[in-house]
Amino acid sequence: MFATTTLRKAVLLSLYGASTLAMMTETYAQTTDTTVQSVSVIGSRRAASSATDTVVPVDVIPLSKISESGGQFDLAQTLTYVSPSFNSTRQTGSDGADLVDSAALRGLGSDQTLVLVNGKRRHTTALVNLFGARNRGNTGTDMNAIPMLAIKDVQVLRDGAAAQYGSDAIAGVMDIGLKKSKGCEAVTGYSQYSKHDGKNWLASAYCGVDIGNNGVLGITGEYLDRGRSNRADADNPRTIGDSKTQNQTIYLNGELPTTGTGRLYFTAGAQKRDASSGAWARGGIDSDDIPSRNSAAMYPNGFVPFINAKIDDQYAILGHRNQLGEWNMDLSQTYGKNKMIYDISNTLNASIANKDLLAGGKGVSASHFNAGGFSFEQLTTNLDFNRYFDGAIGRGLNVAFGGEYRHENYQIYAGETGSYIDADGVGVGGNAGSQGFPGFQPADQVDANRHSVAAYLDLEADLTDTVKAQAAVRYEKYSDFGSTTTGKLAGSWRVAPTVLLRGSASTGFRAPSLQQMYFSSTFTDFIGGVPTDVVLAPNNSAVTKLAGIPKLTKEKSTSYTLGSTWTPTQAVSVTADLYQIKIKDRIVLSGRFDDSNYPDLATKLSTLGVGQAQFFVNSVDTKTRGLDLTASHKATFGADKLTTFLGLNVSKTEVTGIHAPASLKGYEDVLLSEKERLYIEQGAPRSKATLGFDYVHGAWESDLKIIHFGQQTLGTYSGTAGGVANQYYKPKTSADLAFTYTINKNMKFTFGGNNIFNVHPSEQNPDETDNGFKYESVQFGLNGASYFGRLYVKF
Numbered sequence: 001m002f003a004t005t006t007l008r009k010a011v012l013l014s015l016y017g018a019s020t021l022a023m024m025t026e027t028y029a030q031t032t033d034t035t036v037q038s039v040s041v042i043g044s045r046r047a048a049s050s051a052t053d054t055v056v057p058v059d060v061i062p063l064s065k066i067s068e069s070g071g072q073f074d075l076a077q078t079l080t081y082v083s084p085s086f087n088s089t090r091q092t093g094s095d096g097a098d099l100v101d102s103a104a105l106r107g108l109g110s111d112q113t114l115v116l117v118n119g120k121r122r123h124t125t126a127l128v129n130l131f132g133a134r135n136r137g138n139t140g141t142d143m144n145a146i147p148m149l150a151i152k153d154v155q156v157l158r159d160g161a162a163a164q165y166g167s168d169a170i171a172g173v174m175d176i177g178l179k180k181s182k183g184c185e186a187v188t189g190y191s192q193y194s195k196h197d198g199k200n201w202l203a204s205a206y207c208g209v210d211i212g213n214n215g216v217l218g219i220t221g222e223y224l225d226r227g228r229s230n231r232a233d234a235d236n237p238r239t240i241g242d243s244k245t246q247n248q249t250i251y252l253n254g255e256l257p258t259t260g261t262g263r264l265y266f267t268a269g270a271q272k273r274d275a276s277s278g279a280w281a282r283g284g285i286d287s288d289d290i291p292s293r294n295s296a297a298m299y300p301n302g303f304v305p306f307i308n309a310k311i312d313d314q315y316a317i318l319g320h321r322n323q324l325g326e327w328n329m330d331l332s333q334t335y336g337k338n339k340m341i342y343d344i345s346n347t348l349n350a351s352i353a354n355k356d357l358l359a360g361g362k363g364v365s366a367s368h369f370n371a372g373g374f375s376f377e378q379l380t381t382n383l384d385f386n387r388y389f390d391g392a393i394g395r396g397l398n399v400a401f402g403g404e405y406r407h408e409n410y411q412i413y414a415g416e417t418g419s420y421i422d423a424d425g426v427g428v429g430g431n432a433g434s435q436g437f438p439g440f441q442p443a444d445q446v447d448a449n450r451h452s453v454a455a456y457l458d459l460e461a462d463l464t465d466t467v468k469a470q471a472a473v474r475y476e477k478y479s480d481f482g483s484t485t486t487g488k489l490a491g492s493w494r495v496a497p498t499v500l501l502r503g504s505a506s507t508g509f510r511a512p513s514l515q516q517m518y519f520s521s522t523f524t525d526f527i528g529g530v531p532t533d534v535v536l537a538p539n540n541s542a543v544t545k546l547a548g549i550p551k552l553t554k555e556k557s558t559s560y561t562l563g564s565t566w567t568p569t570q571a572v573s574v575t576a577d578l579y580q581i582k583i584k585d586r587i588v589l590s591g592r593f594d595d596s597n598y599p600d601l602a603t604k605l606s607t608l609g610v611g612q613a614q615f616f617v618n619s620v621d622t623k624t625r626g627l628d629l630t631a632s633h634k635a636t637f638g639a640d641k642l643t644t645f646l647g648l649n650v651s652k653t654e655v656t657g658i659h660a661p662a663s664l665k666g667y668e669d670v671l672l673s674e675k676e677r678l679y680i681e682q683g684a685p686r687s688k689a690t691l692g693f694d695y696v697h698g699a700w701e702s703d704l705k706i707i708h709f710g711q712q713t714l715g716t717y718s719g720t721a722g723g724v725a726n727q728y729y730k731p732k733t734s735a736d737l738a739f740t741y742t743i744n745k746n747m748k749f750t751f752g753g754n755n756i757f758n759v760h761p762s763e764q765n766p767d768e769t770d771n772g773f774k775y776e777s778v779q780f781g782l783n784g785a786s787y788f789g790r791l792y793v794k795f
Helices: 005-016 018-031 064-069 075-080 350-358 514-518 542-547 599-606 674-682
Strands: 058-062 113-117 151-157 172-178 183-193 200-211 215-226 244-257 263-278 306-324 327-345 368-390 396-413 446-462 467-478 482-496 499-510 521-527 530-536 555-569 572-589 610-614 616-637 640-658 687-697 700-709 712-714 727-729 732-744 747-754 786-794
Touching (some): 467 499, 572 674
Antiparallel strands (some): 058 151, 183 200, 200 215, 396 446, 467 482, 499 555, 521 530, 572 616
């Protein structure tokens, strides 16, 4: 993104203000003095590289000012309103996806963006997004597991980079850089929606201290309490809005000098999250939910089950950088684990209640169940070398090579018996399992492992004073599906002092996640009066073998970018980048196959006691085309300063092919319905733009951001074939406004509002939406305006 120092400063200044820019520039200047790999910029492995040297689009987003005075209290929502190509929407009515915000770049899936921390791969969540969630069938990285005050900057590489960094880097790469600065700071904040709910309480503190001989340790602790919001109509018993979460997080980040130029570096972080979301309501004595899903003895007026979860997230890096002769060496070990255990409350197992009633009892069941859960663990070992050869191949050549070993484990844990059991078993209509979320059964349990090895070569050459080139090749071999080789070519040409042209072409891949390969969910339904299993079957199981579903393999991609930067003056900068990403054999979650849509397959499945089945399969090809545009301007009016920034992303994703396995030929509309196709094509707005104005006058600073969200079209449950139009969401524009007063050099207070004009998505038919409400969780969410205040202290 940044072709010159002037351009980089202009863009950073316009986004984050003069004080942040000064601090960011100083930080880069300080780190450049260190000996080994002093500056790390995503997309480049040059030891002395910076954002000014990259040949592909790189955004450097400083988090200092935002963490001090921003109106959003978590990382995913913050980036949504800063980066036009980044999207994260809070879900409601989507089970576990309500508790972990998924995030993605350029309108692609959340598992097609690779996330790094301090340049090292970060693990994904154990959760697979299901049941109406955006990024359906995807895993992703929980951005909110890292406290914002611990973060120095977020670097976004908007380019395919699997040849450099491996699996998942199809849409791009995000690198979260943690602080190692000395000194202490703290922030407290409060916010709520204009409806007086969704109350957020934030307390966070960071301290950087000296350790050992010229070492540093940064410690961040954070407590964030997010209250529920509810936008359900007065006559609707449901809770529709933000889930309730309580996050307790601690992060350590530091380094110690060793012998010579060597440095030992380390990171350790952990978060415990207690989260709760309201499920769909069950009716009372006047509804059809008795006796199928309710018991009149327990909830005569109906009830709303709550899907609660305890989420544990752990992350650690231990590494050492030093020099071997003229070569820089980096050896590191990274560990990550995410665990999620469900606890369903205000519920019942209707089959237990009905069995009790038939036996002459009162028709009651337990109201609280441990429903089991899952975990994902990842260990990654990296060994990297790089060296710059001055004068080689023109002006100079940087050579980097290395290897990686990664081990992954995925487990599913069964819930307690009452959370899944079919107690009556006689087909009287009492559904098995805890209402709202049936527990995982013993048959769903899994303990799966795999490993992979990789080797790469990365070359960067200064061919002339104005021409740079980059080439990379990477080989990876997985224990479960085989090997793959990817490559990348990129270059830039400064055609004039103020104009830079750049472009890239690359191939990429994404390995199927263990979650997609082994996720299993079974619940019992009555079909024709017979208790029958409805399963989401793991790959290579008896169900998928019977259905003729092949073993999952990698997604393959080709990516092209072409762009330019223009800096006519020190006060003005413009960047524009066109891109195209084609993905072949994209993994999707199929629709449910049963007797109503595929009788022959249903007959086969019945021999296993299965009435309905769905599965993951490599069956879809997509093409994404788009434009990223930024423009910035800075001006002074005496002692006052005004900085302006415009960021725009326009993209369009199309499903270009559906390749059903031979056993499902002719049933492509079940494999990928129009509703599911639209999730892929328009799960994010077709366009997003941010126009920001930052004005500084003495001790006061005002920050106005206008955010425009483009249109979206999503499917309905009835389908257009049934005469029901798709859900069309009109383009919408919201605005955020904040005022900061600097009390003294170490203290400032900020207050303001988000979505201050109380804009909502287009109203829809609640019977056709995913969450059963007139407002869907699209574009900017459904909650409306909010207000906040926060106090920042440095000491």
